[in-house]
Amino acid sequence: MRSEAPALLPIFRSQAQGEILALLLLHPDQEFSLTDLSRRVNAPLTSIHREVERLAEATLVAERQVGRNRMVRAHPAHPAWEPLTRLLELSFGPQHVVAEEFADIDGASRVLIFGSWAARHAGRAGAVPHDVDVLVVGEGVARADVYEAADRAQGRLGLPVNPAIRTPAQWTDPDDPLSAQIRSSPRLTVLGEEDVDGTLAAR
Numbered sequence: 001m002r003s004e005a006p007a008l009l010p011i012f013r014s015q016a017q018g019e020i021l022a023l024l025l026l027h028p029d030q031e032f033s034l035t036d037l038s039r040r041v042n043a044p045l046t047s048i049h050r051e052v053e054r055l056a057e058a059t060l061v062a063e064r065q066v067g068r069n070r071m072v073r074a075h076p077a078h079p080a081w082e083p084l085t086r087l088l089e090l091s092f093g094p095q096h097v098v099a100e101e102f103a104d105i106d107g108a109s110r111v112l113i114f115g116s117w118a119a120r121h122a123g124r125a126g127a128v129p130h131d132v133d134v135l136v137v138g139e140g141v142a143r144a145d146v147y148e149a150a151d152r153a154q155g156r157l158g159l160p161v162n163p164a165i166r167t168p169a170q171w172t173d174p175d176d177p178l179s180a181q182i183r184s185s186p187r188l189t190v191l192g193e194e195d196v197d198g199t200l201a202a203r
Contacts, residue, residue, distance in 0.1 A: 015123075016043045017051050022092035024061055024074045025085045031064075031073035060084075089157055094132045095121070098161070099190040101153040105145045108138040109168065110192030114182045122186035131160040135182060137171045137192070 012018035019041045023032065034052060038045045052072055055061045062075040075081065094117055102111045115133030119126060136146050146163045154161040170176045
């Protein structure tokens with residue numbers, strides 16, 4: 001697990017802390033077990049436990065015991081909840097917002113984020129991203145559906161969302177310029193299976 005402050009917004013103590021907060025605050029009606037958080041954030045359970053302890057002590061999250069499971073959820077009554085949620089939407093939020101808005105596109109087998117936001121998420125230094133680049137891979141995908149999803153995500157994020165579409169054959173074609181560029185750069189799969197090269201799906 002990466003323990004340094006995230007390049008997307010280095011005010012958080014660690015990448016894991018930022019991703020836990022994003023998962024909880026951007027889904028305030030849901031609660032998660034520590035095992036759920038560990039799987040979704042891709043961090044050891046012991047690290048999740050420590051981060052949740054800190055967040056609970058600060059009353060940023062609420063928790064309850066259900067049998068042997070410790071369930072955690074956002075605490076909207078906290079005075080910092082609204083501004084912190086906005087910060088998380090702009091920094092860690094795109095992967096969750098894009099996953100939700102692009103989830104029901106017919107024919108899409110994979111949705112991923114690439115470009116500057118993916119590079120910052122991977123820890124590469126650089127300027128704060130001013131947009132989010134999204135690739136939809138699938139057969140028979142309607143361009144109108146993709147652009148409608150992008151408009152919805154853009155409205156929630158307050159950032160331009162730039163979509164592109166590729167068929168599965170184009171995505172694996174080394175002579176396709178856009179696909180080759182994306183595959184050679186940091187990217188984050190938010191819907192669909194992970195790539196054979198080990199790129200992890202966000203969910």
